[in-house]
Amino acid sequence: MLQNELQKQNASVTKTSLWGSLFGKMDVRAYTMVGALVLIWVLFGILDPTFLTARNLSNLFTQMSVTSILAIGMVLVIVAGHIDLSVGSIVGLTGGIAAILSNWMGLPPIIVIVGTLAAGAVLGLVQGWLVAYKMIPAFIVTLGGMMVFRGVLMGVTESMTIPVSDPVLAMLGNAYFAKGFGIIIAAIAIGLFIWSAIRKRRSRQKYGFEVASLGVDMIKIAVISLLIISFVLIMNNYKGIPFPIIFVIALAVIFYFLSTKTTFGRHIYAIGGNKEAARLSGINIHKKTMLIFLLSGLLSSIAAIVLTSRLASATITAGTMAEMDAIAACVIGGTSLMGGAGTVIGALIGALVMTSLDNGMSLMGLESFWQYVVKGSILVFAVWLDISNRRKGVK
Known part of the structure:
Protein backbone atom coordinates (compact mmCIF):
# COMPACT_ATOMS: atom_id res chain seq x y z
CA MET A 1 0.00 0.00 0.00
CA LEU A 2 2.75 2.44 1.00
CA GLN A 3 4.81 1.43 -2.03
CA ASN A 4 1.90 2.13 -4.38
CA GLU A 5 1.40 5.56 -2.80
CA LEU A 6 5.09 6.40 -3.23
CA GLN A 7 4.94 5.35 -6.87
CA LYS A 8 1.95 7.65 -7.44
CA GLN A 9 3.78 10.55 -5.78
CA ASN A 10 6.89 9.95 -7.90
CA ALA A 11 4.79 9.84 -11.05
CA SER A 12 3.11 13.09 -10.05
CA VAL A 13 6.45 14.79 -9.37
CA THR A 14 7.82 13.58 -12.71
CA LYS A 15 4.77 14.87 -14.54
CA THR A 16 4.99 18.23 -12.75
CA SER A 17 8.69 18.46 -13.50
CA LEU A 18 8.09 17.74 -17.19
CA TRP A 19 5.33 20.35 -17.33
CA GLY A 20 7.54 22.88 -15.58
CA SER A 21 10.41 22.15 -17.96
CA LEU A 22 8.17 22.74 -20.93
CA PHE A 23 6.19 25.72 -19.70
CA GLY A 24 7.47 26.85 -16.32
CA LYS A 25 9.63 29.73 -17.50
CA MET A 26 7.02 31.20 -19.82
CA ASP A 27 4.38 33.70 -18.86
CA TYR A 176 5.93 39.65 -51.30
CA PHE A 177 9.17 37.75 -51.05
CA ALA A 178 9.73 34.90 -53.49
CA LYS A 179 8.58 31.52 -52.23
CA GLY A 180 12.13 30.19 -52.25
CA PHE A 181 13.17 33.01 -49.95
CA GLY A 182 10.55 31.88 -47.41
CA ILE A 183 12.01 28.37 -47.40
CA ILE A 184 15.51 29.77 -46.86
CA ILE A 185 14.26 31.97 -44.00
CA ALA A 186 12.55 28.95 -42.40
CA ALA A 187 15.73 26.86 -42.63
CA ILE A 188 17.83 29.67 -41.11
CA ALA A 189 15.31 30.28 -38.31
CA ILE A 190 15.13 26.59 -37.38
CA GLY A 191 18.92 26.30 -37.51
CA LEU A 192 19.36 29.32 -35.25
CA PHE A 193 16.79 28.01 -32.79
CA ILE A 194 18.51 24.61 -32.59
CA TRP A 195 21.90 26.28 -32.16
CA SER A 196 20.51 28.53 -29.42
CA ALA A 197 18.94 25.56 -27.59
CA ILE A 198 22.18 23.56 -27.71
CA ARG A 199 24.26 26.56 -26.61
CA LYS A 200 21.92 27.29 -23.71
CA ARG A 201 21.95 23.64 -22.63
CA ARG A 202 25.74 23.45 -22.66
CA SER A 203 26.05 26.73 -20.78
CA ARG A 204 23.74 25.52 -18.00
CA GLN A 205 25.64 22.24 -17.76
CA LYS A 206 28.95 24.10 -17.62
CA TYR A 207 27.91 26.22 -14.64
CA GLY A 208 26.09 23.44 -12.81
CA PHE A 209 22.51 24.63 -13.31
CA GLU A 210 19.58 22.29 -13.62
CA VAL A 211 19.10 21.11 -17.21
CA ALA A 212 15.85 19.83 -18.72
CA SER A 213 15.86 16.32 -20.13
CA LEU A 214 16.95 15.91 -23.73
CA GLY A 215 13.46 14.72 -24.64
CA VAL A 216 11.88 17.96 -23.40
CA ASP A 217 14.30 20.06 -25.46
CA MET A 218 13.59 17.89 -28.49
CA ILE A 219 9.85 18.48 -28.07
CA LYS A 220 10.39 22.23 -27.86
CA ILE A 221 12.52 22.22 -30.99
CA ALA A 222 9.98 20.08 -32.85
CA VAL A 223 7.04 22.31 -31.90
CA ILE A 224 8.80 25.56 -32.83
CA SER A 225 10.10 24.08 -36.09
CA LEU A 226 6.61 22.86 -36.99
CA LEU A 227 5.16 26.34 -36.39
CA ILE A 228 7.84 27.98 -38.56
CA ILE A 229 7.37 25.49 -41.39
CA SER A 230 3.57 25.79 -41.22
CA PHE A 231 3.75 29.59 -41.38
CA VAL A 232 6.04 29.58 -44.42
CA LEU A 233 3.98 26.95 -46.25
CA ILE A 234 0.75 28.89 -45.64
CA MET A 235 2.31 32.13 -46.87
CA ASN A 236 3.84 30.39 -49.89
CA ASN A 237 0.44 28.90 -50.71
CA TYR A 238 -0.69 32.43 -51.54
CA LYS A 239 2.02 34.79 -52.83
CA GLY A 240 4.88 34.33 -50.40
CA ILE A 241 5.86 36.12 -47.19
Whole structure:
Protein backbone atom coordinates (compact mmCIF):
# COMPACT_ATOMS: atom_id res chain seq x y z
CA MET A 1 0.00 0.00 0.00
CA LEU A 2 2.75 2.44 1.00
CA GLN A 3 4.81 1.43 -2.03
CA ASN A 4 1.90 2.13 -4.38
CA GLU A 5 1.40 5.56 -2.80
CA LEU A 6 5.09 6.40 -3.23
CA GLN A 7 4.94 5.35 -6.87
CA LYS A 8 1.95 7.65 -7.44
CA GLN A 9 3.78 10.55 -5.78
CA ASN A 10 6.89 9.95 -7.90
CA ALA A 11 4.79 9.84 -11.05
CA SER A 12 3.11 13.09 -10.05
CA VAL A 13 6.45 14.79 -9.37
CA THR A 14 7.82 13.58 -12.71
CA LYS A 15 4.77 14.87 -14.54
CA THR A 16 4.99 18.23 -12.75
CA SER A 17 8.69 18.46 -13.50
CA LEU A 18 8.09 17.74 -17.19
CA TRP A 19 5.33 20.35 -17.33
CA GLY A 20 7.54 22.88 -15.58
CA SER A 21 10.41 22.15 -17.96
CA LEU A 22 8.17 22.74 -20.93
CA PHE A 23 6.19 25.72 -19.70
CA GLY A 24 7.47 26.85 -16.32
CA LYS A 25 9.63 29.73 -17.50
CA MET A 26 7.02 31.20 -19.82
CA ASP A 27 4.38 33.70 -18.86
CA VAL A 28 1.12 31.91 -18.10
CA ARG A 29 -0.78 34.79 -19.71
CA ALA A 30 1.08 34.17 -22.98
CA TYR A 31 -0.07 30.54 -23.05
CA THR A 32 -3.60 31.65 -22.20
CA MET A 33 -3.53 34.04 -25.14
CA VAL A 34 -2.15 31.36 -27.45
CA GLY A 35 -5.05 29.13 -26.42
CA ALA A 36 -7.48 32.02 -26.94
CA LEU A 37 -5.95 32.68 -30.37
CA VAL A 38 -6.43 29.06 -31.39
CA LEU A 39 -10.05 29.16 -30.22
CA ILE A 40 -10.64 32.42 -32.12
CA TRP A 41 -9.23 30.91 -35.32
CA VAL A 42 -11.24 27.71 -34.93
CA LEU A 43 -14.45 29.65 -34.20
CA PHE A 44 -14.07 32.01 -37.15
CA GLY A 45 -12.96 29.11 -39.34
CA ILE A 46 -16.23 27.33 -38.56
CA LEU A 47 -18.38 30.44 -38.98
CA ASP A 48 -16.64 31.55 -42.19
CA PRO A 49 -14.54 29.01 -44.14
CA THR A 50 -12.63 31.80 -45.91
CA PHE A 51 -11.01 32.87 -42.62
CA LEU A 52 -8.46 30.04 -42.64
CA THR A 53 -7.58 30.31 -46.32
CA ALA A 54 -3.99 31.17 -47.22
CA ARG A 55 -5.11 34.43 -48.82
CA ASN A 56 -6.95 35.68 -45.75
CA LEU A 57 -4.22 34.60 -43.32
CA SER A 58 -1.66 36.43 -45.46
CA ASN A 59 -3.83 39.55 -45.34
CA LEU A 60 -4.30 39.09 -41.59
CA PHE A 61 -0.56 39.00 -40.94
CA THR A 62 -0.07 42.04 -43.15
CA GLN A 63 -2.83 43.91 -41.29
CA MET A 64 -1.23 43.19 -37.93
CA SER A 65 2.15 44.60 -38.99
CA VAL A 66 1.49 48.24 -37.99
CA THR A 67 0.04 47.32 -34.59
CA SER A 68 2.88 44.84 -34.00
CA ILE A 69 5.61 47.38 -34.76
CA LEU A 70 4.01 49.93 -32.43
CA ALA A 71 3.49 47.29 -29.72
CA ILE A 72 7.16 46.28 -29.83
CA GLY A 73 8.15 49.83 -28.89
CA MET A 74 5.28 50.23 -26.46
CA VAL A 75 6.41 47.21 -24.43
CA LEU A 76 9.57 48.94 -23.27
CA VAL A 77 7.67 52.13 -22.43
CA ILE A 78 5.09 50.29 -20.30
CA VAL A 79 7.67 48.01 -18.69
CA ALA A 80 9.51 51.14 -17.53
CA GLY A 81 6.30 52.34 -15.87
CA HIS A 82 5.21 54.91 -18.47
CA ILE A 83 2.70 55.17 -21.31
CA ASP A 84 2.89 56.64 -24.83
CA LEU A 85 -0.40 57.97 -26.20
CA SER A 86 1.25 59.77 -29.10
CA VAL A 87 2.37 56.87 -31.29
CA GLY A 88 -0.73 56.98 -33.49
CA SER A 89 -0.27 60.68 -34.19
CA ILE A 90 3.45 60.15 -34.84
CA VAL A 91 2.46 57.51 -37.39
CA GLY A 92 0.17 60.03 -39.07
CA LEU A 93 2.67 62.91 -38.99
CA THR A 94 5.73 60.95 -40.13
CA GLY A 95 3.63 59.26 -42.81
CA GLY A 96 2.69 62.73 -44.01
CA ILE A 97 6.36 63.75 -43.95
CA ALA A 98 7.23 60.70 -46.06
CA ALA A 99 4.55 61.57 -48.60
CA ILE A 100 5.64 65.23 -48.76
CA LEU A 101 9.30 64.31 -49.24
CA SER A 102 8.41 61.80 -51.95
CA ASN A 103 5.53 63.47 -53.79
CA TRP A 104 5.94 67.20 -53.31
CA MET A 105 9.75 67.36 -53.15
CA GLY A 106 10.57 64.39 -55.40
CA LEU A 107 13.41 63.10 -53.21
CA PRO A 108 14.93 59.61 -53.70
CA PRO A 109 13.38 56.77 -51.62
CA ILE A 110 16.45 56.37 -49.39
CA ILE A 111 16.31 60.08 -48.44
CA VAL A 112 12.58 59.80 -47.80
CA ILE A 113 13.05 56.77 -45.53
CA VAL A 114 15.97 58.27 -43.59
CA GLY A 115 14.15 61.59 -43.20
CA THR A 116 11.01 59.86 -41.95
CA LEU A 117 12.93 57.74 -39.44
CA ALA A 118 14.85 60.80 -38.22
CA ALA A 119 11.60 62.73 -37.72
CA GLY A 120 10.10 59.92 -35.65
CA ALA A 121 13.24 59.59 -33.53
CA VAL A 122 13.35 63.36 -32.87
CA LEU A 123 9.68 63.48 -31.85
CA GLY A 124 10.23 60.58 -29.46
CA LEU A 125 13.44 62.15 -28.13
CA VAL A 126 11.72 65.47 -27.34
CA GLN A 127 8.92 63.71 -25.46
CA GLY A 128 11.40 61.52 -23.63
CA TRP A 129 13.40 64.58 -22.59
CA LEU A 130 10.28 66.23 -21.18
CA VAL A 131 9.37 63.08 -19.24
CA ALA A 132 12.87 62.23 -18.02
CA TYR A 133 14.44 65.61 -17.30
CA LYS A 134 11.49 67.96 -16.79
CA MET A 135 9.59 65.36 -14.73
CA ILE A 136 6.31 65.90 -16.59
CA PRO A 137 4.15 62.74 -16.36
CA ALA A 138 4.35 60.67 -19.55
CA PHE A 139 0.56 60.54 -19.74
CA ILE A 140 0.38 64.35 -20.03
CA VAL A 141 3.37 64.72 -22.36
CA THR A 142 2.18 62.08 -24.82
CA LEU A 143 -1.45 63.15 -24.59
CA GLY A 144 -0.32 66.65 -25.55
CA GLY A 145 1.90 65.15 -28.24
CA MET A 146 -1.04 63.18 -29.62
CA MET A 147 -2.96 66.41 -30.18
CA VAL A 148 -0.02 68.56 -31.28
CA PHE A 149 1.29 66.07 -33.86
CA ARG A 150 -2.17 65.51 -35.30
CA GLY A 151 -2.66 69.26 -35.58
CA VAL A 152 0.73 69.72 -37.26
CA LEU A 153 -0.18 66.95 -39.74
CA MET A 154 -3.41 68.72 -40.64
CA GLY A 155 -1.53 72.01 -41.01
CA VAL A 156 1.39 70.86 -43.17
CA THR A 157 -0.81 68.73 -45.46
CA GLU A 158 -3.61 71.31 -45.53
CA SER A 159 -5.92 68.43 -44.58
CA MET A 160 -5.36 66.85 -48.00
CA THR A 161 -4.61 63.26 -48.91
CA ILE A 162 -1.13 63.07 -50.45
CA PRO A 163 -0.60 60.14 -52.84
CA VAL A 164 2.63 58.14 -52.88
CA SER A 165 3.53 56.69 -56.26
CA ASP A 166 7.22 55.85 -55.87
CA PRO A 167 7.57 52.13 -56.75
CA VAL A 168 10.21 51.49 -54.08
CA LEU A 169 8.07 52.96 -51.31
CA ALA A 170 5.01 51.14 -52.64
CA MET A 171 6.92 47.86 -52.49
CA LEU A 172 7.69 48.15 -48.75
CA GLY A 173 4.08 47.63 -47.68
CA ASN A 174 2.65 45.59 -50.55
CA ALA A 175 5.30 43.33 -52.05
CA TYR A 176 5.93 39.65 -51.30
CA PHE A 177 9.17 37.75 -51.05
CA ALA A 178 9.73 34.90 -53.49
CA LYS A 179 8.58 31.52 -52.23
CA GLY A 180 12.13 30.19 -52.25
CA PHE A 181 13.17 33.01 -49.95
CA GLY A 182 10.55 31.88 -47.41
CA ILE A 183 12.01 28.37 -47.40
CA ILE A 184 15.51 29.77 -46.86
CA ILE A 185 14.26 31.97 -44.00
CA ALA A 186 12.55 28.95 -42.40
CA ALA A 187 15.73 26.86 -42.63
CA ILE A 188 17.83 29.67 -41.11
CA ALA A 189 15.31 30.28 -38.31
CA ILE A 190 15.13 26.59 -37.38
CA GLY A 191 18.92 26.30 -37.51
CA LEU A 192 19.36 29.32 -35.25
CA PHE A 193 16.79 28.01 -32.79
CA ILE A 194 18.51 24.61 -32.59
CA TRP A 195 21.90 26.28 -32.16
CA SER A 196 20.51 28.53 -29.42
CA ALA A 197 18.94 25.56 -27.59
CA ILE A 198 22.18 23.56 -27.71
CA ARG A 199 24.26 26.56 -26.61
CA LYS A 200 21.92 27.29 -23.71
CA ARG A 201 21.95 23.64 -22.63
CA ARG A 202 25.74 23.45 -22.66
CA SER A 203 26.05 26.73 -20.78
CA ARG A 204 23.74 25.52 -18.00
CA GLN A 205 25.64 22.24 -17.76
CA LYS A 206 28.95 24.10 -17.62
CA TYR A 207 27.91 26.22 -14.64
CA GLY A 208 26.09 23.44 -12.81
CA PHE A 209 22.51 24.63 -13.31
CA GLU A 210 19.58 22.29 -13.62
CA VAL A 211 19.10 21.11 -17.21
CA ALA A 212 15.85 19.83 -18.72
CA SER A 213 15.86 16.32 -20.13
CA LEU A 214 16.95 15.91 -23.73
CA GLY A 215 13.46 14.72 -24.64
CA VAL A 216 11.88 17.96 -23.40
CA ASP A 217 14.30 20.06 -25.46
CA MET A 218 13.59 17.89 -28.49
CA ILE A 219 9.85 18.48 -28.07
CA LYS A 220 10.39 22.23 -27.86
CA ILE A 221 12.52 22.22 -30.99
CA ALA A 222 9.98 20.08 -32.85
CA VAL A 223 7.04 22.31 -31.90
CA ILE A 224 8.80 25.56 -32.83
CA SER A 225 10.10 24.08 -36.09
CA LEU A 226 6.61 22.86 -36.99
CA LEU A 227 5.16 26.34 -36.39
CA ILE A 228 7.84 27.98 -38.56
CA ILE A 229 7.37 25.49 -41.39
CA SER A 230 3.57 25.79 -41.22
CA PHE A 231 3.75 29.59 -41.38
CA VAL A 232 6.04 29.58 -44.42
CA LEU A 233 3.98 26.95 -46.25
CA ILE A 234 0.75 28.89 -45.64
CA MET A 235 2.31 32.13 -46.87
CA ASN A 236 3.84 30.39 -49.89
CA ASN A 237 0.44 28.90 -50.71
CA TYR A 238 -0.69 32.43 -51.54
CA LYS A 239 2.02 34.79 -52.83
CA GLY A 240 4.88 34.33 -50.40
CA ILE A 241 5.86 36.12 -47.19
CA PRO A 242 4.69 39.78 -47.18
CA PHE A 243 7.38 42.42 -46.77
CA PRO A 244 5.75 43.97 -43.65
CA ILE A 245 5.92 40.66 -41.79
CA ILE A 246 9.66 40.41 -42.38
CA PHE A 247 10.00 43.88 -40.84
CA VAL A 248 7.98 42.74 -37.83
CA ILE A 249 10.06 39.58 -37.40
CA ALA A 250 13.35 41.47 -37.72
CA LEU A 251 12.29 44.15 -35.22
CA ALA A 252 10.94 41.51 -32.83
CA VAL A 253 14.28 39.66 -32.87
CA ILE A 254 16.24 42.89 -32.34
CA PHE A 255 14.08 44.12 -29.48
CA TYR A 256 13.81 40.68 -27.88
CA PHE A 257 17.60 40.58 -27.77
CA LEU A 258 17.74 44.18 -26.56
CA SER A 259 15.24 43.59 -23.76
CA THR A 260 16.52 40.22 -22.51
CA LYS A 261 20.21 39.99 -23.36
CA THR A 262 21.58 43.48 -22.76
CA THR A 263 22.30 45.69 -19.77
CA PHE A 264 19.94 48.30 -21.21
CA GLY A 265 17.06 45.82 -21.18
CA ARG A 266 17.75 44.69 -17.62
CA HIS A 267 17.85 48.31 -16.50
CA ILE A 268 14.44 49.01 -18.07
CA TYR A 269 12.87 46.11 -16.16
CA ALA A 270 14.61 47.25 -12.99
CA ILE A 271 13.27 50.80 -13.39
CA GLY A 272 9.74 49.52 -13.90
CA GLY A 273 9.98 47.05 -11.05
CA ASN A 274 11.33 49.45 -8.42
CA LYS A 275 12.41 52.89 -9.53
CA GLU A 276 14.00 53.88 -6.21
CA ALA A 277 16.02 50.66 -6.00
CA ALA A 278 17.15 51.17 -9.59
CA ARG A 279 18.31 54.71 -8.76
CA LEU A 280 20.21 53.55 -5.69
CA SER A 281 21.92 50.84 -7.73
CA GLY A 282 23.40 53.46 -10.04
CA ILE A 283 21.13 53.20 -13.07
CA ASN A 284 20.85 56.43 -15.05
CA ILE A 285 17.05 56.55 -15.03
CA HIS A 286 16.80 59.86 -16.91
CA LYS A 287 18.89 58.66 -19.84
CA LYS A 288 17.17 55.27 -20.07
CA THR A 289 13.73 56.88 -19.96
CA MET A 290 14.61 59.27 -22.75
CA LEU A 291 15.96 56.42 -24.87
CA ILE A 292 12.83 54.29 -24.61
CA PHE A 293 10.70 57.19 -25.89
CA LEU A 294 13.20 57.75 -28.69
CA LEU A 295 12.87 54.08 -29.68
CA SER A 296 9.08 54.32 -29.48
CA GLY A 297 9.13 57.30 -31.84
CA LEU A 298 11.52 55.53 -34.20
CA LEU A 299 9.31 52.44 -34.38
CA SER A 300 6.28 54.67 -34.95
CA SER A 301 8.00 56.13 -38.02
CA ILE A 302 8.75 52.61 -39.31
CA ALA A 303 5.08 51.75 -38.86
CA ALA A 304 4.23 54.98 -40.72
CA ILE A 305 6.32 53.94 -43.71
CA VAL A 306 4.60 50.55 -43.83
CA LEU A 307 1.11 52.05 -43.47
CA THR A 308 1.71 54.83 -46.01
CA SER A 309 3.09 52.29 -48.45
CA ARG A 310 0.10 49.97 -47.98
CA LEU A 311 -2.41 52.80 -48.48
CA ALA A 312 -0.33 54.39 -51.27
CA SER A 313 -1.09 57.74 -49.64
CA ALA A 314 -0.87 59.78 -46.46
CA THR A 315 -4.12 60.93 -44.87
CA ILE A 316 -4.91 63.06 -41.83
CA THR A 317 -6.68 60.08 -40.24
CA ALA A 318 -3.73 57.68 -40.58
CA GLY A 319 -2.77 56.16 -37.25
CA THR A 320 -5.97 57.27 -35.49
CA MET A 321 -6.52 55.04 -32.41
CA ALA A 322 -3.37 53.07 -33.28
CA GLU A 323 -1.97 53.86 -29.83
CA MET A 324 -4.94 52.13 -28.21
CA ASP A 325 -4.46 49.02 -30.33
CA ALA A 326 -0.75 48.96 -29.44
CA ILE A 327 -1.41 49.36 -25.70
CA ALA A 328 -4.14 46.72 -25.82
CA ALA A 329 -1.83 44.30 -27.66
CA CYS A 330 0.84 44.73 -24.99
CA VAL A 331 -1.58 44.30 -22.07
CA ILE A 332 -3.36 41.32 -23.62
CA GLY A 333 0.06 39.76 -24.26
CA GLY A 334 1.03 39.98 -20.59
CA THR A 335 2.64 43.41 -20.16
CA SER A 336 1.70 44.86 -16.80
CA LEU A 337 0.52 48.47 -16.66
CA MET A 338 2.15 48.57 -13.21
CA GLY A 339 5.54 48.24 -14.91
CA GLY A 340 8.36 45.75 -14.56
CA ALA A 341 6.79 42.89 -16.53
CA GLY A 342 6.19 42.24 -20.20
CA THR A 343 7.72 40.62 -23.28
CA VAL A 344 8.01 41.39 -26.98
CA ILE A 345 6.70 37.92 -27.87
CA GLY A 346 3.64 38.45 -25.68
CA ALA A 347 2.95 41.79 -27.39
CA LEU A 348 3.05 40.11 -30.81
CA ILE A 349 0.61 37.46 -29.61
CA GLY A 350 -1.65 40.22 -28.33
CA ALA A 351 -1.44 42.05 -31.68
CA LEU A 352 -2.34 38.85 -33.50
CA VAL A 353 -5.34 38.30 -31.20
CA MET A 354 -6.57 41.86 -31.80
CA THR A 355 -6.13 41.64 -35.58
CA SER A 356 -7.75 38.20 -35.73
CA LEU A 357 -10.84 39.59 -33.99
CA ASP A 358 -11.01 42.54 -36.39
CA ASN A 359 -10.50 40.34 -39.43
CA GLY A 360 -12.93 37.63 -38.38
CA MET A 361 -15.72 40.01 -37.43
CA SER A 362 -15.25 41.93 -40.68
CA LEU A 363 -15.56 38.72 -42.70
CA MET A 364 -18.76 37.90 -40.85
CA GLY A 365 -20.16 41.31 -41.74
CA LEU A 366 -20.66 42.42 -38.14
CA GLU A 367 -21.17 46.10 -37.43
CA SER A 368 -17.94 47.94 -36.63
CA PHE A 369 -19.16 48.85 -33.15
CA TRP A 370 -18.93 45.16 -32.18
CA GLN A 371 -15.19 45.26 -32.80
CA TYR A 372 -14.81 48.08 -30.26
CA VAL A 373 -17.06 46.31 -27.75
CA VAL A 374 -15.22 42.98 -28.00
CA LYS A 375 -11.69 44.43 -27.98
CA GLY A 376 -12.50 46.78 -25.11
CA SER A 377 -13.97 43.93 -23.07
CA ILE A 378 -10.90 41.77 -23.66
CA LEU A 379 -8.62 44.64 -22.63
CA VAL A 380 -10.49 45.16 -19.35
CA PHE A 381 -10.40 41.42 -18.69
CA ALA A 382 -6.64 41.30 -19.32
CA VAL A 383 -5.98 44.16 -16.89
CA TRP A 384 -8.25 42.56 -14.29
CA LEU A 385 -6.35 39.30 -14.70
CA ASP A 386 -3.01 41.10 -14.23
CA ILE A 387 -4.22 42.87 -11.07
CA SER A 388 -5.65 39.63 -9.67
CA ASN A 389 -2.38 37.78 -10.24
CA ARG A 390 -0.41 40.55 -8.55
CA ARG A 391 -2.68 40.50 -5.54
CA LYS A 392 -2.25 36.74 -5.25
CA GLY A 393 1.50 37.24 -5.42
CA VAL A 394 1.37 39.78 -2.58
CA LYS A 395 -0.62 37.42 -0.40
